Amino acid sequence: MTQVLFKEQAWRFLNDLLQGQKAIILCDSNTKQCLEYFYAACPSAKQFPVIEMSAGELQKNLKTCEMVWYQLTEHGADRNTVLLNVGGGVVTDLGGFIASTYMRGIRFVHVPTSLLGMVDAAIGGKTGVDFGGLKNMVGLFARPEAVIVDSNFLKTLPSKQYRNGLAEVLKHAFISDPELLAMMEENEDELISRSIQVKMDVVERDEFESGERKKLNFGHTIGHAIESYFLDGEKDVLHGEAVAAGMIMESFLSNQIAGLSKEELASIVEVIDSVFSRIELSGDDWKAIKKLMLFDKKNSNGSVRFVLLKSIGHAVTDQAVTEHLLDEAFHFYTGS
Numbered sequence: 001m002t003q004v005l006f007k008e009q010a011w012r013f014l015n016d017l018l019q020g021q022k023a024i025i026l027c028d029s030n031t032k033q034c035l036e037y038f039y040a041a042c043p044s045a046k047q048f049p050v051i052e053m054s055a056g057e058l059q060k061n062l063k064t065c066e067m068v069w070y071q072l073t074e075h076g077a078d079r080n081t082v083l084l085n086v087g088g089g090v091v092t093d094l095g096g097f098i099a100s101t102y103m104r105g106i107r108f109v110h111v112p113t114s115l116l117g118m119v120d121a122a123i124g125g126k127t128g129v130d131f132g133g134l135k136n137m138v139g140l141f142a143r144p145e146a147v148i149v150d151s152n153f154l155k156t157l158p159s160k161q162y163r164n165g166l167a168e169v170l171k172h173a174f175i176s177d178p179e180l181l182a183m184m185e186e187n188e189d190e191l192i193s194r195s196i197q198v199k200m201d202v203v204e205r206d207e208f209e210s211g212e213r214k215k216l217n218f219g220h221t222i223g224h225a226i227e228s229y230f231l232d233g234e235k236d237v238l239h240g241e242a243v244a245a246g247m248i249m250e251s252f253l254s255n256q257i258a259g260l261s262k263e264e265l266a267s268i269v270e271v272i273d274s275v276f277s278r279i280e281l282s283g284d285d286w287k288a289i290k291k292l293m294l295f296d297k298k299n300s301n302g303s304v305r306f307v308l309l310k311s312i313g314h315a316v317t318d319q320a321v322t323e324h325l326l327d328e329a330f331h332f333y334t335g336s
């Protein structure tokens with residue numbers, strides 16, 4: 001498994017790794033402000049060239065890869081160069097892909113700067129870019145040398161982006177570790193490290209997603225469809241917000257067919273509502289969202305399969321749900 005290191009220990013490791021080493025930093029137009037702290041924590045990184053890409057999911061494509069590959073050659077990067085990916089999930093997904101394909105693969109280190117990056121994107125060895133309008137269509141599994149986790153980066157993260165990451169933390173709590181819920185207001189470092197542990201445990205049991213890893217899709221079957229539906233609309237719905245809505249609806253389904261108690265359903269809804277406001281959805285929106293669900297890549301044979309909760313902390317995969325029940329979940333969410 002990849003080493004995930006925290007704060008002092010992480011910086012010591014990275015400083016040592018970079019001694020007498022060629023490295024190049026990749027960041028985006030927002031996370032370049034993270035470099036000041038990065039250099040203070042890891043002085044040996046100051047000497048390295050920086051490649052900056054524009055921020056945002058729209059940049060997570062092959063064109064950006066070409067730009068970065070080209071700049072790597074310009075900076076004389078060779079097989080011994082280490083790529084340091086300093087940014088959110090876009091930079092780590094794309095940077096990991098670039099490093100693993102440049103000269104048949106050079107080493108890379110993830111330095112996630114968003115909460116979602118720390119607890120989700122930088123963990124688990126998936127790298128890649130979007131292609132042909134589809135997310136993560138081109139990429140590969142590749143392990144970073146290390147993931148450097150330091151919550152100090154979160155000081156500059158916009159609160160909307162912070163909530164985006166919290167949705168994944170909540171998901172980790174619901175599928176595996178309810179004690180995370182108690183830490184939400186208190187110890188951020190512990191919240192982050194425990195949340196990472198949930199993802200690492202799941203990935204360790206199923207690195208290439210044949211079974212167990214599906215649990216990480218809780219809230220995402222409906223969530224992805226909502227996210228895609230609003231992608232080109234005027235409403236700006238972030239991944240985490242869509243997943244939060246998905247988790248409420250899928251918890252309702254869990255209560256109907258997977259054994260989740262009414263009390264647990266109510267407490268899940270309460271926690272989610274304390275962080276996220278509900279997305280306004282009309283009946284027509286819902287029809288379109290249901291259609292999109294059938295296109296979700298994780299569904300085999302055209303039937304929609306869900307990850308549901310038996311109880312808080314215990315997820316079950318491959319649950320078939322009728323369309324009628326799906327509609328009820330929508331009514332439960334919208335209160336209509």
Ligand SMILES: NC(=O)c1ccc[n+]([C@@H]2O[C@H](COP(=O)([O-])OP(=O)(O)OC[C@H]3O[C@@H](n4cnc5c(N)ncnc54)[C@H](O)[C@@H]3O)[C@@H](O)[C@H]2O)c1
Binds near residue numbers: 087120127
């Ligand atoms: N590989 C995986 O297993 C995996 C898992 C989940 C998500 N992902 C991918 O991760 C991406 C989403 O990650 P994300 O939410 O971090 O998006 P992101 O990288 O786009 O970051 C969100 C925004 O916050 C900015 N930002 C990041 N850190 C900052 C900081 N410390 N201060 C100020 N601004 C900062 C970024 O520039 C960007 O504008 C998606 O592309 C998704 O597909 C991958």
Ligand SMILES: [Zn+2]
Binds near residue numbers: 243
């Ligand atoms: Zn997610």
